[in-house]
Amino acid sequence: MGTARETRVRWLCAVLVLVCLTPSITGVVDVTIVSKYQFFAESADTWLYCYYTGSLVNQNGYRFGVEVDTGSGTAFTPQRASGAFIRGTSSRILDTAGDFRVGAFSCQIRDGNQTGKAITFKMKSQADVWPVAFTVTASLGDPVTLQMVQKSNRTGTLEWRKGGVGGTVLTGQNGLNLTITSVQSSDEGIYECYYQEDTDRKQGIMRLIVRDCAENKWGPPSCTDDCPVCYNGGVCDDNTGECVCPPGFHGHNCESACSYGMIGTSCTKACASGDCTGQLLCVTDPYGCSCPPGLMGIECNTGKTNGTYY
Structure with a gap:
């Protein structure tokens, strides 16, 4: 028999081998776009x-992209002031850009052999209709309703469009809600709701994200693998089986909160001025966008703002 010290050494070596052989989660690209x-x-x-x-x-x-033509083309406006900072980049879109400020904007990252994109939104505060949420995530076959709310006194006939200018005008959809009874991959995209003959760019904009598996399953096309439990609103990536965490949370199961004002998959990035209040935070699919933890509402300005997430 070996000594107690030899036993401990053998145990430690076994643990080190186990740690080295245990796969780590690397599939979630670390990118957050903030509006x-x-x-x-x-x-x-x-x-x-x-x-x-x-x-x-x-x-x-350019460093930011325009996802679809919502009325001003797909080129990023030159009426901007660009900047760079540690672990990030920024663009100040000037008021002289006019309607070029409206739309769905993206940031794309390459990290090793992985790429990832996050998409966010900007609308006029005087828009006729606002989305209830900028992104809705659904699993294959789910019923889903895209919702808008009336914000002006304008009257007339509402229309829904998918895919921007040149996309599909959805006939028979003339209300504030658009319901899809069994969502399919082809339903994914950017949707706009606006009044017919609107030339003022006062549309509501939102995005539907569709997981290519049924709820709690991953690995298309068979989708036979079970998703992990994702806490705090995290969403199971249908391609990797990993949890994509809401901004402000991290961990294999999104079980841990970042410090106040910190974001990113390892909580190493800080919102401008150290405060995310009032800003829309968007990460990679299939999660999409949400407010900072503790804040609510489409403008992300309702809730706790006392320097803590809880």
Whole structure:
């Protein structure tokens, strides 16, 4: 028999081997795009921030991309002031950009052999309709309802459009709600709700994200693997089986909260001025967008703002 010391050494070696052989979660790309003043006033600037690990992928020659043509094309406006900071980049979209401030904007990252994109939104504060949520995530076959709320006194006929200018106008959908009884992958995309003949760019904008598996399953096309439990609103990635955590949370199961004002998969990035209040935080699919922890409402300004997430 070996000594107690030899036993401890053998045990330690076994533990080290086990740790080395245990796979780590690496599939969630660390990128957060932040929309500051997601509802902007007529004569106001508005900001985009992108926090990431890895390298930025330029889109159409610029660090931020325009996802669809919502009325001003797909080129990012030159009426901007760009900046860079540790672990991120930013763009101040000037009020002189006018309607180019409206739309769905993205930031794309490459980290090793992985790429990831996060998408956010900007709308006029005077828009006729606002979304209840900027993103809705559904699993294959789920019933889903996209919801808007009336914000102006305008009357007339509402329309829904998918895919921007040149996309599909959804016939027979003339209310504030759009219901899909059994969602399919082809339903994923950016949706706009607006009044017919609207030339003022006062539409509501939102995005439907569709997981290519049934709820709590991953690994398309068979989708036979069970998802882990994702806490705090995290969503199981249908391709990797990993939890994509809400901004402000981290861990294999999104079980841990970041310190106040910190975001990113390892909580190493800080919102501008150390405060995320009033900003829309968006990460990779299938999670999408939400407010900072503890805050609610489409403007992310309702709830606790006392320097703690709880």
